[in-house]
Amino acid sequence: MAPILLTPELIQRIIYFLIRDWTRGGHPLRRGVGKYAAVSPLWQDTIERRTFATLYLDLERLSEINSIVTSRRRRYVREILLEVVLPWPGPRQNPEKDKEKLRNNRALQATFEAFLQSLSQWSADELHPGGIGLRVFAPLPVEKRLDSPSWRGERGPMWKRRYAESVLELTDPARILQHSPVVAISEIKIDRPSFEDRHISAVAICTLLAKLPAAKQVHVNWWKWRRFSRMRTDLADALSRINHTIDDFDICDDSYSSMSRSQVPPTTTLSSEGEDGLSRAFHILSQRLKTLYIDGIIVSDELFFPRTLSVHMVEPLWKRLVTFHLCYPPVTPSGEWLFVPDPNASEDSEDENSMDNDWVSTTSSQEPRSERCIATPAMQQFYIAAGRAALQMPVLEDMTLVAGLDVGLGVDDEYWHKFWYHAERSTAEALWTSSSAFVPGDDVLECWRKVPRKYLKGELEVEISSDPNAV
Numbered sequence: 115m116a117p118i119l120l121t122p123e124l125i126q127r128i129i130y131f132l133i134r135d136w137t138r139g140g141h142p143l144r145r146g147v148g149k150y151a152a153v154s155p156l157w158q159d160t161i162e163r164r165t166f167a168t169l170y171l172d173l174e175r176l177s178e179i180n181s182i183v184t185s186r187r188r189r190y191v192r193e194i195l196l197e198v199v200l201p202w203p204g205p206r207q208n209p210e211k212d213k214e215k216l217r218n219n220r221a222l223q224a225t226f227e228a229f230l231q232s233l234s235q236w237s238a239d240e241l242h243p244g245g246i247g248l249r250v251f252a253p254l255p256v257e258k259r260l261d262s263p264s265w266r267g268e269r270g271p272m273w274k275r276r277y278a279e280s281v282l283e284l285t286d287p288a289r290i291l292q293h294s295p296v297v298a299i300s301e302i303k304i305d306r307p308s309f310e311d312r313h314i315s316a317v318a319i320c321t322l323l324a325k326l327p328a329a330k331q332v333h334v335n336w337w338k339w340r341r342f343s344r345m346r347t348d349l350a351d352a353l354s355r356i357n358h359t360i361d362d363f364d365i366c367d368d369s370y371s372s373m374s375r376s377q378v379p380p381t382t383t384l385s386s387e388g389e390d391g392l393s394r395a396f397h398i399l400s401q402r403l404k405t406l407y408i409d410g411i412i413v414s415d416e417l418f419f420p421r422t423l424s425v426h427m428v429e430p431l432w433k434r435l436v437t438f439h440l441c442y443p444p445v446t447p448s449g450e451w452l453f454v455p456d457p458n459a460s461e462d463s464e465d466e467n468s469m470d471n472d473w474v475s476t477t478s479s480q481e482p483r484s485e486r487c488i489a490t491p492a493m494q495q496f497y498i499a500a501g502r503a504a505l506q507m508p509v510l511e512d513m514t515l516v517a518g519l520d521v522g523l524g525v526d527d528e529y530w531h532k533f534w535y536h537a538e539r540s541t542a543e544a545l546w547t548s549s550s551a552f553v554p555g556d557d558v559l560e561c562w563r564k565v566p567r568k569y570l571k572g573e574l575e576v577e578i579s580s581d582p583n584a585v
Contacts, residue, residue, distance in 0.1 A: 166190040172197040173221070176228040180235055188240040194299075198225045198252035198282065200312070206255075206276050215280065222252070222282045222314065223289070226322055230293035238297045238328070245300025245328060250319070252282055252312040281313040281337060287321045287348075291355060294325075301331035313337045316365065317345050320352035327358040334365040336411060343412075346447075350391035359402045359434070366409035390447040393417040401430055405437040410518060413440070414447050415499035432507040441516045444531075446492070453487040453519065453531070456550060487519070487529060488550040494558055497533065501561035504535065508569055511537050514585065532585035535562070542566035547579040554578075 166187050171179060171194055183191065201217045203210070254273040284290060304319050316336035323329060336349070393416040400406045400417075408417075415421075417440070419430065444452045497515075504510055517531040529549035536543050544562050546554055554562075554576075563574045577584075 162187055163190045168193045168195065170195050170197065171229070172199045173225050173228055174199075176225075176232045179232050185240050188236055188298075189242050191246050191298075192242060192244070193247045193249070196225065196229060196248060196250045198222050198250065198312075198314070200252055200255075203255055203276075206273055210276060210280055216285070218252075218312075219283050219285045222318060223285045226284065226290055226318070227293065230290065230296055230322075230325055233296040233298050234294035236296070236298045241298055245330075246298050247301040247303065247331075248299045248326075248329075250302075250304060250314060250322075252314060254310050254312060277312055281315045282318065283315045284318045284321060287317070287352070290321050291324060295327050296325060297328045299326045299329050302326060302329050303331070303333040304335050305333065315345065317348045317352050320349060320356065324352065324355035324357070329358075330361040332360055332363045334363075336365060336367050338367065346390075346392045350395040353392075353395035353399050356399060360399075361403070362405040362407075363399065363403050364405075364407040364409075365411065366407065367411060389421075390414045390416055393447065394420070397430065400435060400438070401432050402434070403432075404434045405439075406435065407437075407439045409439075409441045410443065412443050412445060412447055415496045418499040418503035430503070430506055432503070432510070434509065435507050436509055436511050438507075438510065438513040440514070441518055444517050444519055450490075450492070452490055452493055452496075452517065453550075454490055456488045489531060489548070489552050493531075493552070494555045497554055497558045498561050500533075501558065501565065504562070504565045505568060510535075510565075510569075516585065528582060530582045532582075534585040535565075537566060537570060540570050540572045541575070542570055542572065543575040543577065545577045545579060545584055547581055547584040549580070549582070551580065552578075 166183060167190055169179075169183065169191055198221055200221050201214075203214055254277070302319070302323060304314060304316075313335075316334050319334050323332060323334075336345075390413070393414045396406075396408065396413065396417050397420070446452065500513065500515060504513060513533075513535040515533040519529055519531060531548040531550065531552060532546070534543075534545045536545075542565065546552060559574075559576060562576075566572045566574050
């Protein structure tokens with residue numbers, strides 16, 4: 115009897131249905147599918163293409179990765195999930211102690227170093243053309259329930275609350291910088307951790323990023339910058355170590371909500387000259403980007419343009435920057451509010467506010483006391499600095515600047531302040547919309563009118579709006 119010959123397409127379909135676990139909704143790979151790779155070279159290639167597409171690595175697995183993921187198999191890898199395995203903690207009802215924090219931070223340090231040491235042996239010509247995405251996570255402890263053998267474990271809210279004010283940090287960032295670079299990673303994305311994961315500091319991620327010169331897509335979460343504002347200087351140093359070009363850089367605080375009027379701005383670190391190192395670091399980094407998103411993080415106008423240029427400094431130039439998005443808390447790095455109470459607010463509104471004695475006792479003299487706030491003169495300088503920067507952005511298409519102002523409970527007491535510049539072909543538009551009827555000064559408008567004249571040979575259309583949805 116003649117053998118039955120199957121087409122390659124049909125074989126691919128058979129393999130696909132054979133190696134999937136159809137009892138689970140996401141249809142992940144069935145356990146033990148690697149044994150089918152020995153059927154033939156065709157089966158081996160098809161199965162390994164799927165089994166090595168996503169690598170789950172931790173400190174232990176990193177020690178043997180290069181003996182398993184051989185040069186031939188590296189072209190199959192599309193994503194690496196790097197798990198930071200933490201030592202078992204103390205009782206969850208007890209606070210985290212300094213010794214426990216140190217053990218956890220050492221685990222993070224060891225994992226990052228092992229990752230760099232192992233993956234630096236992968237050369238660019240061995241990899242998939244699209245590169246490899248990297249996700250880093252540190253799971254919370256899994257508790258076993260002895261009264262239910264079938265219970266696989268839980269990472270409950272008690273553990274999450276225990277680490278609510280803690281992040282994982284590197285114990286020795288300088289050691290990370292001594293390792294050889296890893297060219298395999300094209301994307302690194304650290305979103306807000308899930309309910310089951312610990313928070314990893316933005317400083318640690320950006321320190322690692324400095325050793326990933328092929329990473330073009332970057333998403334960093336600076337969790338609770340208000341509580342961890344002490345990290346501003348360290349984050350500025352970490353950003354200054356990143357020397358390669360990046361396409362998209364997104365840094366945000368996913369836990370950020372508009373600053374309450376009863377809050378005092380956090381104390382931030384400025385130099386003796388009053389400069390904000392983090393804004394300067396963003397300024398330098400942005401000149402190597404195509405897209406920059408900063409959400410919920412305090413910056414100064416030095417993000418756009420240095421306040422002083424020495425005779426030895428050249429004008430900044432953003433050759434690649436197409437999109438610039440900034441959502442900023444309404445306060446400067448030195449703790450000064452950018453929006454103050456509207457002196458023309460109605461007496462009824464003032465009387466209503468003055469009745470809240472508890473509220474009055476917790477606010478500073480500069481803090482907004484009404485939903486109707488007006489921008490300080492510093493906002494005019496803010497837009498001039500942004501305009502000066504735009505004059506050095508030849509391919510800029512969109513710049514969005516949004517103040518993260520507090521929003522009241524009702525629709526009528528919302529207040530906002532937004533700016534949008536959009537350039538397309540030979541036209542450009544600048545739009546300001548604000549609940550305080552903000553009007554840009556003549557110096558601001560003249561600065562922005564120069565932008566389309568320089569690059570589009572056209573005039574700027576200016577619109578002043580009171581529509582919160584205009585931007």
